[in-house]
Amino acid sequence: MPALAPEVAAVRLAVRRALTGLPGAGPVLVACSGGADSLALAAAAAFVAPRLGRPIGLVTVDHALQTGSDRRAADVAAWAAGAGFAPAEAVRVDVAGRPGGPEAAAREARYQALAEAARRHGAAALLTGHTRDDQAETVLLALARGAGPRGLAGMPPRRDLTGMPLLRPLLDISREQTRKACAALGLSPWEDPHNADPSYARARVRADALPALVRALGPGVVDSLARSARLAAADAAALDELAAAALPAASSAADGPAGVRAPGGGLAVAALAGLAPAVRTRVLHAWARELGASPAALSHRHVGALDALVTDWHGQGEVHLPGGLRVGRRAGRLTAAGPPG
Numbered sequence: 392m393p394a395l396a397p398e399v400a401a402v403r404l405a406v407r408r409a410l411t412g413l414p415g416a417g418p419v420l421v422a423c424s425g426g427a428d429s430l431a432l433a434a435a436a437a438f439v440a441p442r443l444g445r446p447i448g449l450v451t452v453d454h455a456l457q458t459g460s461d462r463r464a465a466d467v468a469a470w471a472a473g474a475g476f477a478p479a480e481a482v483r484v485d486v487a488g489r490p491g492g493p494e495a496a497a498r499e500a501r502y503q504a505l506a507e508a509a510r511r512h513g514a515a516a517l518l519t520g521h522t523r524d525d526q527a528e529t530v531l532l533a534l535a536r537g538a539g540p541r542g543l544a545g546m547p548p549r550r551d552l553t554g555m556p557l558l559r560p561l562l563d564i565s566r567e568q569t570r571k572a573c574a575a576l577g578l579s580p581w582e583d584p585h586n587a588d589p590s591y592a593r594a595r596v597r598a599d600a601l602p603a604l605v606r607a608l609g610p611g612v613v614d615s616l617a618r619s620a621r622l623a624a625a626d627a628a629a630l631d632e633l634a635a636a637a638l639p640a641a642s643s644a645a646d647g648p649a650g651v652r653a654p655g656g657g658l659a660v661a662a663l664a665g666l667a668p669a670v671r672t673r674v675l676h677a678w679a680r681e682l683g684a685s686p687a688a689l690s691h692r693h694v695g696a697l698d699a700l701v702t703d704w705h706g707q708g709e710v711h712l713p714g715g716l717r718v719g720r721r722a723g724r725l726t727a728a729g730p731p732g
């Protein structure tokens with residue numbers, strides 16, 4: 392019997408770790424584009440899941456943005472059916488008319504379709520094939536736009552996708568390993584032309600920025616960026632916890648000791664002023680979200696303007712937040728009004 396390729400073993404081990412102890416009896420659903428990362432993930436899941444008594448399914452999304460995309464989706468679904476996935480489904484989505492650029496619109500449509508499919512099949516979790524290289528690219532892109540620790544934390548290995556657990560078992564596996572795993576298993580991955588399209592920032596990072604860093608600083612740079620993401624994630628989680636405790640305290644300080652906390656009830660400036668800036672800005676961000684400001688539209692500029700009501704008060708006017716909300720400072724409190732109508 393030929394020896395098991397080390398890359399195949401590494402991917403299987405990563406998937407086994409992610410699936411062990413997963414609650415719920417439903418299938419795990421692999422989100423597979425047919426690319427090397429998610430194909431290696433699917434092949435590993437097909438091996439590991441049955442051994443853990445876990446059913447497996449696979450969904451591939453057809454964004455209908457390129458000619459032949461329907462054939463690619465059908466090929467992936469057919470391979471999956473043959474490899475024992477049930478369901479083995481190709482889902483077509485309509486990307487047109489969504490907000491943001493084409494990349495963001497395709498991602499939103501894809502995640503919506505994947506979450507819907509996972510719910511429809513009673514899945515215990517959805518699995519994606521993001522690798523350590525994807526993580527390093529995410530961190531570089533976050534650095535380039537001046538993100539804080541939450542952005543630099545990159546992608547978590549596990550998150551909630553509208554009520555469905557989304558797992559990323561391959562965050563410690565390199566893209567080279569997924570390619571080698573596919574080759575060792577005789578699988579021919581699909582090459583997504585978008586991955587090489589220089590009009591996408593991520594494609595430029597993948598093709599130019601990261602290879603330039605590796606040339607200048609050595610091959611360890613990808614692993615180092617992924618490690619920085621893990622460290623930033625731990626710090627961001629600790630700061631989020633501090634902020635989660637400080638928000639009700641600042642809110643009840645504003646309402647008086649017997650006050651019942653209500654998001655619109657205001658925040659006490661004195662309580663906010665005593666917080667470390669990293670905690671205070673998180674409290675203000677969380678409060679703005681509670682008030683109804685959409686997280687996607689809430690920017691550093693909005694939070695900075697709220698912070699200035701506390702730390703740089705000179706009688707300035709109200710701060711306008713997304714969704715028609717207005718926040719002002721009166722009698723030692725930040726209070727909110729709106730949206731209009």
Ligand SMILES: Nc1ncnc2c1ncn2[C@@H]1O[C@H](COP(=O)(O)OP(=O)(O)OP(=O)(O)O)[C@@H](O)[C@H]1O
Nearest residue numbers: 422423424426427428429430450451452519520521
């Ligand atoms: N069309 C699709 N259908 C289903 N899942 C997808 C699709 N596109 C991406 N995914 C999922 O999202 C993950 C990340 O995709 P992305 O395109 O960002 O990275 P990638 O490195 O090109 O991945 P891959 O090599 O697996 O295509 C994939 O590994 C896969 O799990």
